[in-house]
Amino acid sequence: xxxxxxxxxxxxxxxxxxxxxxxxxxxxxxxxxxxxxxxxxxxxxxxxxxxxxxxxxxxxxxxxxxxxxxxxxxxxxxxxxxxxxxxxxxxxxxxxxxxxxxxxxxxxxxxxxxxxxxxxxxxxxxxxxxxxxxxxxxxxxxxxxxxxxxxxxxxxxxxxxxxxxxxxxxxxxxxxxxxxxxxxxxxxxxxxxxxxxxxxx
Amino acid sequence: xxxxxxxxxxxxxxxxxxxxxxxxxxxxxxxxxxxxxxxxxxxxxxxxxxxxxxxxxxxxxxxxxxxxxxxxxxxxxxxxxxxxxxxxxxxxxxxxxxxxxxxxxxxxxxxxxxxxxxxxxxxxxxxxxxxxxxxxxxxxxxxxxxxxxxxxxxxxxxxxxxxxxxxxxxxxxxxxxxxxxxxxxxxxxxxxxxxxxxxxx
DNA sequence: CCTTCTGTTGACACCTGGTCAACAACGTGT
DNA sequence: ACACGTTGTTGACCAGGTGTCAACAGAAGG
Numbered sequence: 047x048x049x050x051x052x053x054x055x056x057x058x059x060x061x062x063x064x065x066x067x068x069x070x071x072x073x074x075x076x077x078x079x080x081x082x083x084x085x086x087x088x089x090x091x092x093x094x095x096x097x098x099x100x101x102x103x104x105x106x107x108x109x110x111x112x113x114x115x116x117x118x119x120x121x122x123x124x125x126x127x128x129x130x131x132x133x134x135x136x137x138x139x140x141x142x143x144x145x146x147x148x149x150x151x152x153x154x155x156x157x158x159x160x161x162x163x164x165x166x167x168x169x170x171x172x173x174x175x176x177x178x179x180x181x182x183x184x185x186x187x188x189x190x191x192x193x194x195x196x197x198x199x200x201x202x203x204x205x206x207x208x209x210x211x212x213x214x215x216x217x218x219x220x221x222x223x224x225x226x227x228x229x230x231x232x233x234x235x236x237x238x239x240x241x242x243x244x245x246x247x
Numbered sequence: 248x249x250x251x252x253x254x255x256x257x258x259x260x261x262x263x264x265x266x267x268x269x270x271x272x273x274x275x276x277x278x279x280x281x282x283x284x285x286x287x288x289x290x291x292x293x294x295x296x297x298x299x300x301x302x303x304x305x306x307x308x309x310x311x312x313x314x315x316x317x318x319x320x321x322x323x324x325x326x327x328x329x330x331x332x333x334x335x336x337x338x339x340x341x342x343x344x345x346x347x348x349x350x351x352x353x354x355x356x357x358x359x360x361x362x363x364x365x366x367x368x369x370x371x372x373x374x375x376x377x378x379x380x381x382x383x384x385x386x387x388x389x390x391x392x393x394x395x396x397x398x399x400x401x402x403x404x405x406x407x408x409x410x411x412x413x414x415x416x417x418x419x420x421x422x423x424x425x426x427x428x429x430x431x432x433x434x435x436x437x438x439x440x441x442x443x444x445x446x447x448x
Numbered sequence: 449c450c451t452t453c454t455g456t457t458g459a460c461a462c463c464t465g466g467t468c469a470a471c472a473a474c475g476t477g478t
Numbered sequence: 479a480c481a482c483g484t485t486g487t488t489g490a491c492c493a494g495g496t497g498t499c500a501a502c503a504g505a506a507g508g
Contacts, residue, residue, distance in 0.1 A: 053503085053504060053505095054457095054503085054504090055455090055456065055457080055503085055504080056455095056504075056505095057454080057455050057456080057503090057504055057505060058455075059455095060454095060455075063455080063456090079368045080282075081281075081282065084494085084495060084496085085495075085496065085497090086494095086495075086496095094456080094457095095456060095457045095458070096457090096458090096495095096496090096497095097456075097457065097458070097459095097497085097498080097499085098455085098456060098457080100496080100497055100498075101455085101456080101498095104497090105496080105497075106495095106496070106497090166280060166358065167280045196422055197422065197423060197427065199422075200416040200420070200422035200423045201416075201423065201427070201431060203412060203416060203422075204409055204412040204413035204416050204423075204428075204431060205409065205412075206412065207408045207409050207410075207411060207412020207413070207415075208405055208406065208408050208409035208412070208435070209408075210408060211404060211405040211406075211407065211408020211409070212405035212408065214408075215401040215402075215404060215405050219401070221397055221398065221400070221401035221404075222398060222401045222402070222405075226398065226402070226443075226446075226447075227405075229442075229443055229446060230402060230405060230439065230443050233438050233439070233442045233443055234409070234435050234438055234439065234443075237434050237435055237437075237438040238431065238434070238435065241430075241434045242427075242430055242431050242434050242435075245427075245430060246427075254472080254473060254474090255472085255473090255488095256472085256473080256486090256487065256488080257473075257474095257486095258472090258473055258474065258485080258486050258487075259486075259487095260486095261485095261486075264486075264487090285463085285464060285465085286464075286465060286466090287463095287464075287465095295487080295488090296487060296488045296489065297464095297465085297466095297488090297489085298466085298467080298468085298487080298488065298489070298490095299486085299487060299488080300465095301465075301466055301467075302486085302487080305466090306465080306466075307464090307465065307466090
């Protein structure tokens with residue numbers, strides 16, 4: 047009889063196991079809505095007992111929040127340095143970089159871009175709001191706005207809404223070309239800079 | 248002994264009972280996320296057995312979809328007639344009417360305005376997309392755009408994204424005044440009409 | 449080979465959603 | 479009044495999902 051006694055399961059470093067489960071969970075959450083993914087599914091995908099998922103992540107909900115949180119964080123740095131120069135040029139370059147970014151990570155970006163609202167989950171909304179704030183800060187750098195002016199920031203947050211919607215039209219629905227999106231965002235942002243923000247004082 | 252024999256429960260017309268349960272469900276879904284509302288909660292709020300909720304609405308999910316669907320439908324008519332005249336005037340009046348509308352129904356509007364995405368549920372997204380299309384049509388009337396031009400429509404759908412984000416800044420976060428939102432939307436829309444849309448054909 | 453450590457398992461208790469046969473409120477005919 | 483049929487309503491039942499935890503077993507060291 048075979049004496050090799052293949053072990054029925056292998057031990058992993060906690061970090062490795064955690065990461066493995068996390069990866070499987072992220073994949074599943076991307077392709078199905080939250081409630082259609084069971085912890086059993088996640089465990090099975092990771093080839094692991096169901097209890098282990100809870101052991102590493104506590105609750106399914108918490109695991110989900112971590113997935114969202116990490117989607118928000120895109121590996122490369124946000125800010126390649128922007129050249130000095132007139133707003134028009136900075137906006138053009140900044141938006142080009144931005145569109146490069148989201149097209150490179152389109153899948154992750156799309157699953158993040160629209161969110162919050164109806165099923166309004168405070169925790170999820172908070173994470174998403176944070177992402178919007180990051181985007182807004184970046185844009186305010188582009189246009190040289192005062193980052194501490196809450197009204198200016200609110201205006202730019204609204205513009206971020208335009209950005210996300212336009213991005214979806216381009217990447218998900220393919221009803222606009224990249225050039226069209228760029229033109230739309232560029233012109234809108236310049237209008238805001240030139241006409242709307244100055245009224246703030 | 249009292250012979251009046253107060254009945255333990257009362258029969259209602261199916262429509263009345265359905266409406267009663269629906270109202271309780273809507274209230275609960277507005278104040279808590281989907282998964283935090285159990286059918287037992289809904290039944291209890293309506294003073295009714297749990298099974299009755301399923302009897303009238305099939306599944307909890309279906310009830311939820313109906314709640315969303317009805318939130319989307321705002322009773323008064325969309326279109327008070329817009330006067331003929333230059334785009335600038337039509338846009339100004341149209342946006343004023345629009346802001347009147349959403350401030351009047353701010354609570355319902357806010358729970359609809361942001362949505363879809365992360366927990367991406369196809370059915371919910373479809374309902375919300377339909378609402379966006381309705382809004383887009385209205386705006387295209389305002390600016391006299393060709394409603395059958397898919398690219399123009401896509402541009403306006405992106406603008407709807409700006410609208411929703413700006414509305415949230417005003418009504419939910421109160422970081423902008425109504426006047427500021429109006430200015431932002433007016434200027435952005437005019438820019439789109441004058442500078443962006445003409446490049447399409 | 450025995451011991452220790454701990455990553456991992458599998459069974460358990462609990463909760464939630466959907467089904468369905470039985471029940472009881474109410475209108476109707478006598 | 480009283481029986482009767484209709485049907486709105488109930489409550490028990492089952493399937494399936496989540497979180498907990500004591501016990502198990504792979505790996506490393508003596």
